[in-house]
Amino acid sequence: MNQNNAAANAYPTPAPSPPSGITATPSTGSPITVVASSRAVVSGRLTSATIVISQTTGKVTSIFYSILPPSDFPLGTPYVDHSPHILLPGLVDAHVHLNEPGRTEWEGFYTGTQAAAFGGVTTVIDMPLNAIPPTTTVEGLQEKVNAAHGKCWVDVGFYGGIVPGNLGELKPLVREGVRGFKGFLIDSGVKEFPAVSVGDISKVMSELADEPTTVMFHAEMIPPITDSVGDDVQTSLPPLAPHGPLNAYKTFLSSRPSSFETYAIEAILSLAHLAPDLALHIVHLSAMEAIPLLRKARAQGINITAETCPHYLSLAAEEISEGDTRHKCCPPIRDQSNQDRLWQELREYAAEGVIKTVVSDHSPCTPDLKLLPSHVPGHVCAPGSATHTPELPSEQGNFFSAWGGISSVGLGLPILWTEMTHRGLTAPDSAITDLVQWCCVNTAAQVGLEKQKGELAVGFDGDICVFDDDAEWIVEPSTMLFRNKCSPYQGKLMRGQVRETWVRGQRVFVRGAGNGGFVGKACSGRLLLEPRVKGLKRTKS
């Protein structure tokens, strides 16, 4: 069943009527700006629309379900009809590692939010790890906020982190406006952000049981094994040990099987009774085997959802060539049949499904840490060397030593649209409304912004993505605006291109315009630090 049918059928179609009571104030410029298109995603359906945005508040003040001519508005009102391009709500990417302060050479607020704006993303939520310090204390959040001030091109919210020993920081972090929390059940890759135990999680559940927040888990966990002799449970098996060549993707994939994900999810579900009202969430779900577990839990009333990422929906293990560590992430990209099952969950089971959101999990690093062999784009030469890096040739292409994380903030919309095209899913028009559900409406709800972001609706921020769903283009360094131009999407042909990005009624990015497309006032993105409110729960749909 398509999740949008109900909304579309129930929605009344107001007769187009001219806006009334809108006046221009010549001395201060126009108080409104107007955008229109024969195709806009409003209230879960594709429709003609004219959208009026206040220049004072940046909010949408009216929406008309037809294209009104400019003559219906006061003289001098800025007006653009974008037909046939689609007006979408700005995307809300609820999983981005911006890494500033501390690892700003990996990414930063300036470059990360420019890359977001390039792709129609108007809100990003920053992950609590990889920056130094991590966002595991109120002080750490303050350092983040100080570092972010004046550097953001789109709006930015922050997650807090759950690590052993920071229980006392969690409620204060909620008060300071974090949009949710993330904890790991396996090594995170950075030493400042250790994994938590099942015991820690139960304390966290009790601590946050009645808080207006979302508790999210990196759900991979090494299951204990039973040795071949008896029933002794070993908890210290050689974890993640490679069995095969280190530059073969297959070796890496088999070191992190789906059972790591299902085992972690079972552990989380077993504790859910401690916080029945708390929103639980699985970040970057990869293993299809986890889907039935989560479905069953939701059927039993457990308040749990999951997100997946463009890379699990567009890349497949079979296609990853030797040493191409641009594809390394955790949990890993699995095989084609796994990818197909994730799509099935998103599309066929939309309303009843467990995967509600699609987010980038943009987790970049400097290219040297990817240990790329010289034939892979993004490879960097060691200083003084024209041919190879790193110093140790045996480390080149080593999937176990390379940094885990894929760079793709701002590429999500075209990646998904391209994949939907290949899969024949772009007609009927429900495809684009589904995409808005996963990348805008539901991601906003995941982080408590469901009354402000993620929809083109009266009273919401005037965040808009103008999308040309037919344009084709190739990902190259000039179209990867994140700091380090190293991504598995380089060289790939994309269908669908963002033409303009608006944040709170102001154009931020215009494709082809001067200054790399960045128009208007620089860095006017806001930090979203208003605490989440009780009673505004995530939609379960």
Ligand SMILES: NC(=O)NC(NC(N)=O)C(=O)[O-]
């Ligand atoms: N330290 C990380 O950035 N980890 C991230 N890395 C991935 N996904 O490969 C993540 O979100 O777990």
Ligand SMILES: [Zn+2]
């Ligand atoms: Zn993670």
Ligand SMILES: [Zn+2]
């Ligand atoms: Zn991540």
